[in-house]
Amino acid sequence: MPPVPARGAQVLSVEGVHVWLSGREVLHDVGFEVRAGEFTGLIGPNGAGKTTLLRVILGLEPPAQGRVIVGGGPGATSEGAGPGRTAERVGYVPQKVVVDPDLPLRARDLVSLGLDGHRLGIPLRNRGRRQKVDAMLEAVDAGRLADARIGTLSGGELQRVLIAHALVSDPALLLLDEPLANLDLRSEHEVVALLARLTGERGVAVLLSAHDMNPLLPVMDRIVYLAAGRAASGGTDEVVREEVLSELYGHQVDVLHVRDRILVVAGPHGPREADQAAGLPEPPGRTRSRGV
Amino acid sequence: MVDTLWVATLVAMVAGAVGFFTVLRGSTFVAHALPQTAFAGAAGAALLGADPLLGIGTFAVASALGVGWLSRRGRSDVATALVLVLMLGLGGLFLALSAQYSSQVYSLLFGEVLGVSTTQLGPTAGLTAGSLVALALLGRPLLLEAVLGAAADPRGRHRRWLEGAFLVLVAVATTMSVPVVGALLMFSLMVGPPAAARHLTDRPWRALLLSMGLALATVWASVAAAYLSNWPVGFYVGVLGAGVYGTGRLWAARRRRRRGAHLAG
Numbered sequence: 001m002p003p004v005p006a007r008g009a010q011v012l013s014v015e016g017v018h019v020w021l022s023g024r025e026v027l028h029d030v031g032f033e034v035r036a037g038e039f040t041g042l043i044g045p046n047g048a049g050k051t052t053l054l055r056v057i058l059g060l061e062p063p064a065q066g067r068v069i070v071g072g073g074p075g076a077t078s079e080g081a082g083p084g085r086t087a088e089r090v091g092y093v094p095q096k097v098v099v100d101p102d103l104p105l106r107a108r109d110l111v112s113l114g115l116d117g118h119r120l121g122i123p124l125r126n127r128g129r130r131q132k133v134d135a136m137l138e139a140v141d142a143g144r145l146a147d148a149r150i151g152t153l154s155g156g157e158l159q160r161v162l163i164a165h166a167l168v169s170d171p172a173l174l175l176l177d178e179p180l181a182n183l184d185l186r187s188e189h190e191v192v193a194l195l196a197r198l199t200g201e202r203g204v205a206v207l208l209s210a211h212d213m214n215p216l217l218p219v220m221d222r223i224v225y226l227a228a229g230r231a232a233s234g235g236t237d238e239v240v241r242e243e244v245l246s247e248l249y250g251h252q253v254d255v256l257h258v259r260d261r262i263l264v265v266a267g268p269h270g271p272r273e274a275d276q277a278a279g280l281p282e283p284p285g286r287t288r289s290r291g292v
Numbered sequence: 293m294v295d296t297l298w299v300a301t302l303v304a305m306v307a308g309a310v311g312f313f314t315v316l317r318g319s320t321f322v323a324h325a326l327p328q329t330a331f332a333g334a335a336g337a338a339l340l341g342a343d344p345l346l347g348i349g350t351f352a353v354a355s356a357l358g359v360g361w362l363s364r365r366g367r368s369d370v371a372t373a374l375v376l377v378l379m380l381g382l383g384g385l386f387l388a389l390s391a392q393y394s395s396q397v398y399s400l401l402f403g404e405v406l407g408v409s410t411t412q413l414g415p416t417a418g419l420t421a422g423s424l425v426a427l428a429l430l431g432r433p434l435l436l437e438a439v440l441g442a443a444a445d446p447r448g449r450h451r452r453w454l455e456g457a458f459l460v461l462v463a464v465a466t467t468m469s470v471p472v473v474g475a476l477l478m479f480s481l482m483v484g485p486p487a488a489a490r491h492l493t494d495r496p497w498r499a500l501l502l503s504m505g506l507a508l509a510t511v512w513a514s515v516a517a518a519y520l521s522n523w524p525v526g527f528y529v530g531v532l533g534a535g536v537y538g539t540g541r542l543w544a545a546r547r548r549r550r551r552g553a554h555l556a557g
């Protein structure tokens with residue numbers, strides 16, 4: 001098992017990243033840090049650039065300017081993607097996984113593929129490996145699902161198994177792209193609590209993207225708020241404020257505290273057309289039950 | 293007859309193994325298309341008086357690379373269809389130009405057990421060994437990709453050549469199998485057994501072995517039946533392949549019901 005970075009050690013550093021796609025600047029001067037044992041929320045409306053940013057961190061999208069440093073070593077820079085070792089230090093749970101119900105694959109097989117699925121050759125049976133897989137499934141509270149076909153799992157159960165798959169190789173950084181998108185409130189709560197526990201127990205750094213910050217408020221150590229390709233980062237109280245977010249969005253937004261929830265809505269002077277483009281929810285009254 | 297059985301055995305092992313990954317990846321359309329493009333190669337070789345196996349191999353590999361190249365961004369089903377119609381058109385032309393070879397062409401479409409000559413045993417054995425080694429090497433990444441798709445390799449570095457290598461494997465399996473079971477029915481050997489195996493076990497590597505075993509049983513039974521009855525092998529492979537799949541599904545459904553009853557009771 002590779003040494004777990006000490007809590008607070010820098011695991012990811014994104015510095016002045018600009019990304020252009022099809023002649024449009026999708027990310028503008030984005031910079032932040034992620035530390036070991038911390039839970040960082042990457043929050044932003046649809047189209048803000050969350051997936052693009054995660055792709056940059058994975059080394060899939062070279063930034064036009066700026067650089068990404070993963071685990072202290074160089075990752076992607078404007079000269080190109082980083083060296084191959086990045087993949088081993090980063091676990092990734094993709095935005096949407098659709099599983100064929102007829103696929104002959106148990107939860108334990110999927111987790112086992114997380115250990116060495118990229119390697120060539122025939123997997124050998126080995127007690128250490130099996131114990132590692134079992135322990136990982138227990139760690140995500142999926143021990144009883146070990147022998148279930150993955151196609152028969154519920155959304156929340158599959159999400160746990162995918163997290164186990166991503167974590168079993170002991171990465172320093174775990175990226176999750178909208179893992180809460182298809183979960184009901186209870187599963188959402190369970191997955192968030194699970195991730196918070198894993199950051200504490202394993203010292204892994206979690207960077208999780210979501211369009212709604214509310215489920216993450218109790219556990220988030222740090223927030224990276226993305227709007228229209230620009231980012232603000234820091235503690236939730238520092239970032240989720242009217243001045244900061246209005247600046248990001250480029251027009252007035254209101255931050256409403258409703259009991260223990262935070263809603264970000266277009267202010268009275270926000271240009272309506274721009275709100276739609278930035279994916280801001282409509283003002284209260286017509287808003288859906290959740291904030292941004 | 294002994295040589296024929298040997299060739300058929302090798303063909304079944306490769307078709308069962310390559311077909312397993314084809315079914316898992318959901319690319320059975322490719323397994324349907326490549327043998328048919330290979331048929332155009334056979335018709336072309338017949339026209340030129342060349343070895344049909346050479347024509348089949350060339351066309352199958354070229355089509356595989358064409359599909360891989362055309363689908364490097366976007367949908368592979370469209371690319372596959374494009375290559376398929378192009379090759380079928382060529383095959384039609386070759387056929388029209390060499391009408392006198394129609395009986396040979398017929399056997400390439402539907403397979404002919406006695407059409408397998410002793411000279412095919414050597415090359416077939418070589419191709420079998422090569423494909424099985426390649427599959428053993430690529431098995432894990434292919435399985436991972438079948439589950440997670442693009443996300444299996446988020447950095448996307450291996451994805452292109454993995455896809456290419458897989459398509460070439462399908463082409464090789466095609467080249468070996470078409471002379472035995474025929475271009476039209478090759479599909480049933482590559483899809484029936486693996487599709488049935490999926491229903492019979494939850495374990496991936498066990499399902500792979502089971503798929504090869506079912507393909508073997510299908511081919512042996514078909515060759516024996518064709519030898520005795522003089523009907524085309526392809527007919528038996530088609531019927532038995534579908535039969536194996538149907539039985540597998542029924543068996544899985546019964547097992548599920550029993551498990552459900554057990555849980556309820």
Ligand SMILES: Nc1ncnc2c1ncn2[C@@H]1O[C@H](COP(=O)(O)OP(=O)(O)OP(=O)(O)O)[C@@H](O)[C@H]1O
Nearest residue numbers: 021022026044045046047048049050051052053211
């Ligand atoms: N390949 C591309 N070419 C051009 N524009 C792109 C490309 N990929 C993404 N974009 C644009 O970049 C912006 C950010 O996209 P991205 O997928 O990162 O958003 P997101 O925050 O993940 O959104 P969502 O919440 O909907 O997943 C969008 O406006 C999108 O249209």
Ligand SMILES: [Mg+2]
Nearest residue numbers: 050051052095
């Ligand atoms: Mg996204």
